[in-house]
Amino acid sequence: MIDIISKDTVFMYNLYHITKAFFPNEEVHQKLDEGQEPLVQMKMEGGTCLSLAMKTDLSDPEKKRRVKSMITRSVYDRLCHITGRHLAWGMLTGIRPTKLIMQQMELGKNECEIFEFLRNEYDVSEEKAKLGIAIARREKELLSRLDYKNGYSLYIGIPFCPSICSYCSFSSSLASKWEDQMDEYLDALLKEIHAVAEGMKEKNLNTIYIGGGTPTTLSACQLERLFVALEQEFSLDHLLEFTVEAGRPDSITKEKLKVISNHPVTRISINPQTMQQKTLDVVGRKHTVQDVKDVFHTARELGFDNINMDLIAGLPGEKPEDMRDTLAQIEKLSPDSLTIHALAIKRAARLGQEQKEINISLDIDEMIKSGASMAEKMNLVPYYLYRQKNIAGNFENVGYAKVDKAGIYNILIMEEKQTIIATGAGATTKIVLPEKQMMENGKKSDLVRIENVKDIREYISRIDEMIERKGEWLWR
Numbered sequence: 001m002i003d004i005i006s007k008d009t010v011f012m013y014n015l016y017h018i019t020k021a022f023f024p025n026e027e028v029h030q031k032l033d034e035g036q037e038p039l040v041q042m043k044m045e046g047g048t049c050l051s052l053a054m055k056t057d058l059s060d061p062e063k064k065r066r067v068k069s070m071i072t073r074s075v076y077d078r079l080c081h082i083t084g085r086h087l088a089w090g091m092l093t094g095i096r097p098t099k100l101i102m103q104q105m106e107l108g109k110n111e112c113e114i115f116e117f118l119r120n121e122y123d124v125s126e127e128k129a130k131l132g133i134a135i136a137r138r139e140k141e142l143l144s145r146l147d148y149k150n151g152y153s154l155y156i157g158i159p160f161c162p163s164i165c166s167y168c169s170f171s172s173s174l175a176s177k178w179e180d181q182m183d184e185y186l187d188a189l190l191k192e193i194h195a196v197a198e199g200m201k202e203k204n205l206n207t208i209y210i211g212g213g214t215p216t217t218l219s220a221c222q223l224e225r226l227f228v229a230l231e232q233e234f235s236l237d238h239l240l241e242f243t244v245e246a247g248r249p250d251s252i253t254k255e256k257l258k259v260i261s262n263h264p265v266t267r268i269s270i271n272p273q274t275m276q277q278k279t280l281d282v283v284g285r286k287h288t289v290q291d292v293k294d295v296f297h298t299a300r301e302l303g304f305d306n307i308n309m310d311l312i313a314g315l316p317g318e319k320p321e322d323m324r325d326t327l328a329q330i331e332k333l334s335p336d337s338l339t340i341h342a343l344a345i346k347r348a349a350r351l352g353q354e355q356k357e358i359n360i361s362l363d364i365d366e367m368i369k370s371g372a373s374m375a376e377k378m379n380l381v382p383y384y385l386y387r388q389k390n391i392a393g394n395f396e397n398v399g400y401a402k403v404d405k406a407g408i409y410n411i412l413i414m415e416e417k418q419t420i421i422a423t424g425a426g427a428t429t430k431i432v433l434p435e436k437q438m439m440e441n442g443k444k445s446d447l448v449r450i451e452n453v454k455d456i457r458e459y460i461s462r463i464d465e466m467i468e469r470k471g472e473w474l475w476r
Helices: 009-022 061-083 097-106 111-122 126-143 175-199 220-233 254-261 277-283 289-301 320-333 363-377 408-415 456-461 463-474
Strands: 002-006 028-032 040-043 049-052 151-158 204-212 241-247 267-270 307-313 337-342 381-386 397-401 420-423 428-438 444-451
Touching: 002 009, 009 028, 009 040, 009 061, 040 061, 049 061, 097 111, 097 126, 097 381, 097 408, 111 126, 126 381, 126 408, 151 175, 151 408, 175 220, 175 420, 175 456, 175 463, 204 408, 220 254, 241 254, 241 408, 254 289, 267 289, 289 307, 289 320, 307 320, 307 363, 320 363, 337 363, 363 381, 363 397, 381 408, 428 463, 444 463, 456 463
Parallel strands: 002 028, 151 204, 151 420, 204 241, 241 267, 267 307, 307 337
Antiparallel strands: 002 040, 040 049, 337 397, 381 397, 420 428, 428 444
């Protein structure tokens, strides 16, 4: 167990996540003690103790910011010394490292200057600094196609899954428990979609993303009803991308794929996570490796020419040779894009509740490098990147795609350059403001988040309230 005692809450977030990155299997406790003299104390098993004291005026926001940076650096350097290793992303604890790089680009910095900034200020490894810069460059080009002023994107959430994977912490519910009420959920969802269409009719819809959960837990008839409603409600004249996260092979049928193919969907995902049957069984996936192959080939036969597949590095029991075998099988399928995730275990996930130890050794690093090598072999280039809290080994998730098949919405959700209106239970709308405004918490921000309730019954019964929340900002 590791104890972190802070004099001010401003130090807690960075110190907790940096400590967990070095020691993912340790229990880390945090405590606020405004009366202690050191700004931070850290107590570790075996008697190791770190105490940082500094005379400063913490009531001054600028001084506090500088002290926070110094404290973060001091603790990071100390943990590097204790463990004998440096983190791949150094002191960066945020989930959007490319957003930081994009900001530097917008300030007029060239790539050499940004590289030095990442290396010197944050101790980002040479490999990750180059990766981040290359991805930010591609993101900038892709995002230039969007209408920031009059455009927006639409997310549609289907919060049902055939089974709940042991590593999952998303707001998903078993489809079998909601089968009799899915039409009722769809009624509420379409009411919200109608309100968005009415409120945003003077704006241009650039991308649509149907995610979840698993959207293909809806029946073919329910999917048809959803697609028809979207085509009736919205003008698609300015649509650049329409993605359906078909997701789990055990929920995808030829009938459902035919429905999707009959509408202006440009991109789908078929997500195996691994091609190792033993692992699929362990984590609670109810499909087989052969199911993945069969569904993929069916999608190709129906004309889908932009298919993404997701893999996870670090699943329980897997070794680098398992990942290499998985990648070899994926190569034969030849998807148009491939996303390699590093396992992230959150407390809400079953694996997190069971407190299974994460093997961060060199295995995950090797798996991620194997994924990058295979992507290059398949002529897929990295185009977006994000990180998650409690991600194993402080690594990252990277999307690779053929030059003309990159997922624009994936970049948008990370870079927060355009308003994304989110519908469905648990969905979060992100409104990008033209300039920073004063928020209720007293801070200025250029981004407003509006969350729909996660509970499905609450969402259905309070749908008018969900619509009103958006209307206060978007069409008042």
